[in-house]
Amino acid sequence: MSPPSSTTAFRNWMYRLLLSVSIAFAVIVFVQDAVYEFNFFDRLSLSFIDRSFAHRGPLKFSKDELDVIIITISDKSETTVPERFPFPRHYYARAIRNLNRAGVKAIGIDLTFEQPDPRGEHNDRELFKTIQQYRNVIVAGKTALRTEEATIQRQEENFHSIFYSADSSVGSVFVPNDVDGVYRRYMPFAKMPNQERYIPSFAFAVMNKVLHLPSTTCAENTEHEFILGDRHVPKYDDVSMLINYYGxxxxxxxxxxIVNILDDKDFETVEEKQLHTHINVFDDPDYGLLYDGTFKNKVVLIGPYFSESKDLFNVSVSEEGFSERNLMYGVELHANALQTLIHQNYLYRLSPFYESLLILFFSLFTFTVVSLLKSIRTQYAFIVEIAAVALVAAMMYGMLTLTYYVFAEFNFVLPVVSPIAAIILNYVGSAVYQYLTERKQKVMIKGMFSQYLNPSVVNELIAHPEKLRLGGEKKELTVFFSDIASFTNFSERLDAVELVQLLNEYLSAMTDIILKNDGTLDKYVGDAVMAVWGAPMELTNSALPACRAALQMQEKIREIDARWKEEGKPELVVRMGINTDYMVVGNVGGSKRFDYTVIGDAVNLGSRIEGANKTYGTRIMVSERTQELVKNEMLCRELDLLIVKGKTKPIRVFELVGEKSSGIAQSILQAIEIYCNGLHLYRERKFEEAKRVFAQALSMKPDDGPSKLYIKRCDEFITNPPPPDWNGVYEMKTK
Structure with missing residues (x-):
């Protein structure tokens, strides 16, 4: 075949380019969701953000370097302070005063105060005045409708906080979760329905205090970022940023x-009362938190730290080596968002335009390189395929490595699913294109050889043209032989035309069964059939389909024989032999005319086994290796230790009775069990006992050839016992 012209080659490469661009476009539409949000791969895409956090690990900041400190309300708090949770509001007023004495910048209380304090209005008045006094406090607010828009319910809204009017210092604590239930995003504000009225979210409200902005200031929403004072926060989507979890x-x-903040000289804890002494963790002159600079210029968030608060969230980070431990209290989630804003340590993502360019690059690169690899012609085609797969795997691994690296070093969240989808689909697309472009050549080869060779051989030659040569390879295969019993008498009863007609009917039926069971028809020799399993098509267990085919052929033969008897035609009895062993397979013959066949001692043994059926009165005989490979699926009974003609080493042969799953009759199973007992007695030289057992088996299965044979042998050995060194081996004198 002449090489393609430059025009044809150019046209082929243009087709490749068009196909690659089409694949890239499909990925952009269905995976990137650039046109419509199909959300097919959202969960998978989001999981790579979590994997990026896991690969990066905690950020390299000590606790002292971080600006946020968390004051917890825990189970310990409830047992240490006099009042049970929910605490009287004057506790929070005391905490605010003490923290401001210690020099904090701002305080956020992650608790909603929707109703008056049941312990008395004086508690509310004290907290209200304290918030008004210091004007650096944010309390939690919430909205009526928790959606992506986080909308607000009423016109005269206090955002579920009776202290809103103290300083308008309320922050919405609603945080949106993703489709997999994980909290990765943070919204800068909430919007009232049907109005242009907003409330800042909790962390952004605290940032207003840090940046000395008015309490109600909301971040400006621009095309690519949210702007709050001098902070330019990159958008993750239209309504949120990504939280950069610090650990x-x-x-x-x-x-x-919180007890450590409350415990000043004027506050008596349960422990102090029990011990009749003052501890004063907060303002003790020697070790108190007031004097050690812990809170100087820090931002403090106060919130619940006990499971009953139902304030736990699934987040992107977890303990190292324990990915399931990713629950975080809400106050710490807000702390991570707030610290992200203070450090301006934002996470960025690629714009849809640059993500599309990335997809297009990987599409073109993968398709081109894989196509070039697959165009290499070699007798070791599998090496080329391995190289292509290795290249694709290396590209995917490189994409993942790049993703984790730029996340850790540059805070960039690269898309993973869409580029990898582009790589995989372009590899598949390249393979499909290669198949389609070579199909014409394969059809031509098939047309040239199918009329001379078995179709499976033709397919093997199409897949491996290098096999069009003399020689072969040695491998374990299963060979099958069959022969019509008493064919001479069979043929003498028919004229030539009728004989050929019946043979064609018989051979066609047998051939169909062989091919249906993945066998290769080797040849016909008159009425004999030779077939092979395991070549050229590789089979995990070549013996099993060969045995199934033999059983199906015997069933078909009984069907044909019944019909022929009705038509007055000769009886059809076919004997079969199967052997599994190593044999040489390949193209055998001259350089211009050759046959794909098997040769070797194992092949000859298969033929001898087929002939041995005549001696034992059986229909299907298999070798020991064949029986070993099918014993879990097939019922076989041992026939003999046999030395076939032309050999000196005995082999163990078996009769193939049937497939276990097909439901073999109980009477046959019992007869075989009795027969096997007789065979054991026979080999122990207990011939009279063995004869009685074989007779019992024969009574249950009157046409059992092996039982008849062994009764005859027992009679002979009873009359003329074998020599002392007799080992039960029978030597055949004929083929």
């Missing part, structure tokens, strides 16, 4: 129990 829950920020 796993409970191990990242400094944490103090």
């Amino acid at each position: 796993p829950a409970g191990k990242t920020f400094k944490e103090y129990d």
